[in-house]
Amino acid sequence: MKLARRFSGLALAATLLFAASAQANESVIRKALTQQFPGAQISSVKQTPYSGLFEVYLDGQLIYVDAKAQYVFDGHVIDLKNRSNLTQARLNQLQAVKWDTLPLNNAMKTVKGNGARKLVVFSDVDCPYCRKFEAELAKVDNITVYTFLYPIEGLHPKAVQTSKQIWCAPDRNKAWDDYITRGSVPNNDGKCANPVDATIALGNRLKVSGTPTIIFANGQRVPGMVPAAQLERLLAANAK
DSSP: OHHHHHHHHHHHHHHHHHHHHHHHHHHHHHHHHHHHSTTOOEEEEEEOSSTTOEEEEETTEEEEEOTTSSSEEOSOOEETTTTEEHHHHHHHHHTOOOGGGSOGGGSEEEEETTOOEEEEEEEOTTOHHHHHHHHHHTTOOSEEEEEEEOOOTTTOTTHHHHHHHHHHSTTHHHHHHHHHHHOOOOSSOSOSSOOHHHHHHHHHHTTOOSSSEEEETTSOEEESOOOHHHHHHHHHHTOO
16 A cells, blocks of 8 residues: 555656746747747747657647647648557637627628538638538538638738628628629629628638638637538538
8 A cells, every 4th residue: 555655656756847848948938939930929839748748839820839839840740550640639619709709790691401500601702612612502501601801911902891791782692692603793882881891891700711710609710611412411511
């Protein structure tokens, strides 16, 4: 019994020592990266179970550093045994969005079939991949889609104005479809009360860097254009 208690005490001491070391390294890493990247937002620093690396969630990106942040590794870590992308899995956790916090009244709502499955899409009116995604969405039934008009002005200078005109149309869902499919701009000045600026601010807070960006009912997000067959699998996997 004494021997067992001794080993138990050693295990506890080792655990505490490891925790203290990890905290010390986190402080060193934060200080070093703050000096190297002034103004960058370091959301978390966490030791990984592989190769003595620390993961750093910095400005919406996941990077890896050594214990002193002298070396930075920018890329994906793949578990070859399980054929799994550990970096992407971790990003999915870090970038998850609480569905209940989304201002769905600021989105265009489209219901198809029974509407049981739900997703949010951040979409830029002039994004070609958004148009391709809309064509894929047309193949999916029993779904409710909340589309946030999220113009990226740096890429598409007219997108903000067009988004406001679409929102201000008498039937904004039809105006969206007409513009996406035929490039038909609604005949109004876009000066009604609209949420476009608020949506841009929301997307910035959520670090939505590209369109389309899809958010599922359980909060998981997927960036980029997704074919209908893949979307069906994602809807099943990420149901609330």
